[in-house]
Amino acid sequence: MTLPGDVKSGFVTIAGRPNVGKSTLLNRLVGSKVSITSPRPQTTRNRVVGIMSRPGAQIVFVDTPGIMREKSRLNKFMIGVSVKAGGESDMLLFITDAEKPNLDEEKFAISRLGEKRCKIFLAINKIDAVKKPELLGQIATLSGIAEFDEIFPISARTGEGVEEMLAKIIETLPVGPQFYPTEMITDQPERFYIGEIIREKAFYLLRQEMPYSTAVAVETSEDSQNGVMVIGAVIYVERESQKGIVIGKGAAMLKKIGSMAREELEKRFETKVFLDLRVKVKEKWTSDLRSLGELGYKDEE
Ligand code: GDP
Ligand code: MG
Numbered sequence: 001m002t003l004p005g006d007v008k009s010g011f012v013t014i015a016g017r018p019n020v021g022k023s024t025l026l027n028r029l030v031g032s033k034v035s036i037t038s039p040r041p042q043t044t045r046n047r048v049v050g051i052m053s054r055p056g057a058q059i060v061f062v063d064t065p066g067i068m069r070e071k072s073r074l075n076k077f078m079i080g081v082s083v084k085a086g087g088e089s090d091m092l093l094f095i096t097d098a099e100k101p102n103l104d105e106e107k108f109a110i111s112r113l114g115e116k117r118c119k120i121f122l123a124i125n126k127i128d129a130v131k132k133p134e135l136l137g138q139i140a141t142l143s144g145i146a147e148f149d150e151i152f153p154i155s156a157r158t159g160e161g162v163e164e165m166l167a168k169i170i171e172t173l174p175v176g177p178q179f180y181p182t183e184m185i186t187d188q189p190e191r192f193y194i195g196e197i198i199r200e201k202a203f204y205l206l207r208q209e210m211p212y213s214t215a216v217a218v219e220t221s222e223d224s225q226n227g228v229m230v231i232g233a234v235i236y237v238e239r240e241s242q243k244g245i246v247i248g249k250g251a252a253m254l255k256k257i258g259s260m261a262r263e264e265l266e267k268r269f270e271t272k273v274f275l276d277l278r279v280k281v282k283e284k285w286t287s288d289l290r291s292l293g294e295l296g297y298k299d300e301e
Contacts, residue, residue, distance in 0.1 A: 008057040010090030010173040015113065017105055020097040021125040025156035026050045026061055029166065051180050057170045058178045062089065090173055092120045094146075098153070099129040101138055103145070110146045119172055122148040123165060128155040194218045194265060198233055198277065201260040202246065205253065209245050228272045231265070236282045246279050254279065 014022045030050035050061040092113065096106055113120075122142060127135055135153055143151060150168055154161035195216040203210050215236045235257075237243050247254045258277040265273045 005178065006175050007178050008170050008173045009059070009176045009178055011060045011062060012091045012093055012169060012173075013062045013089040014093050014095060015109070016095035017097070017102070017109055019100075020095045021156045022095055025095065025123070025125065025154075025162070028156055028159060028162060029059075029061060053178070053180070054170075057173070058180065059169065059173065060179055089118055091118050091169065093123055093169070094120055094148070095123045095125050096138075096142060097126055098124050098135055098138055099126040103141060106142065107145050116147060119149045120146060121165070121169065122146075122151045124151065124153045125156050127153045127160060128158050193268075194231060194233065197264050197268075198235065198257065198261045201257045201264075202235060205256055205260070206245065214242075214246075228274050229265070229269055230274045230276075232276045233278070235277065235279045237279060238281065240281055243279050243281050 014026060016022055027050070029052050052059045052061065094110065094113075124135070124138055124142065130138075139151060139153065142148075149172075150165075152161055152165040152168070154165055156162065195218045198216045198218075199214065202214065202216075216233055217236065218231060218233045235246055237246060245253070246257075248256075254277060258275050261277070262273050262275045265275070
């Protein structure tokens with residue numbers, strides 16, 4: 001039954017190995033920064049939903065943390081989140097990296113998604129970085145590893161091919177309700193967004209020195225009388241030595257991270273922000289599921 005107000009709508013999971021460009025694509029599609037991007041893999045830990053609304057269509061995108069074969073419990077946990085996200089969707093958008101193709105890894109990632117429950121589109125990303133013949137070769141090989149319903153060569157960076165892909169996604173989705181208000185671009189709580197911005201700045205400033213095992217917990221976030229948003233955030237690292245690196249000489253690094261994050265948060269929330277940023281050592285949290293839960297990486301069972 002089609003009701004008044006119904007549009008083409010549905011949930012699309014964005015899946016693929018770390019670093020193939022999932023977050024970049026999501027941000028382009030939604031037209032704003034909802035998912036952090038980084039030249040280093042694995043900076044997306046939670047499911048981030050980006051909502052794209054257009055006249056007659058609404059797509060709810062789920063950005064997965066990436067599928068990888070690794071042993072730590074954190075990674076196992078993240079794979080769990082990815083696979084689950086795939087199961088609930090109307091469509092799966094599987095992304096590969098044309099610049100750094102790795103057929104074995106793609107085969108593994110596809111196999112992790114389990115049996116085919118919905119349409120699967122393949123987006124071969126970063127075509128701005130490869131030559132035509134190379135791309136054609138990749139299309140031929142990749143089309144053999146799964147039953148893709150459509151294959152789109154795209155560049156999330158330049159936007160090439162993205163509109164064509166989007167048109168096909170919208171065409172394929174069912175007619176249904178608009179799930180979210182048009183102006184909403186994400187359903188993630190503010191707290192999570194704030195933590196991601198801080199993590200992004202720390203990754204940007206510290207590059208190689210920033211341990212993967214870093215998490216940010218946002219402990220308070222409230223408006224005071226004079227219109228200032230007060231945020232208390234803690235960057236968790238695993239070792240004393242890492243704490244020293246994140247804080248820096250005379251706390252210079254921590255100040256830099258804090259002021260970059262504050263600037264972006266002030267723009268986003270259109271208000272003055274007071275950011276109290278601290279660093280704490282929390283040993284072995286990556287292998288301790290209980291502390292994962294404490295930090296907000298809870299599996300929603
Ligand atoms: P994710 O881990 O899959 O979410 O990947 P990200 O979106 O964080 O991107 C990983 C890296 O690839 C970043 O340095 C991006 O700037 C880069 N990247 C993403 N899309 C493209 C693209 O279309 N072309 C090129 N050349 N680089 C891209
Ligand atoms: Mg990402």
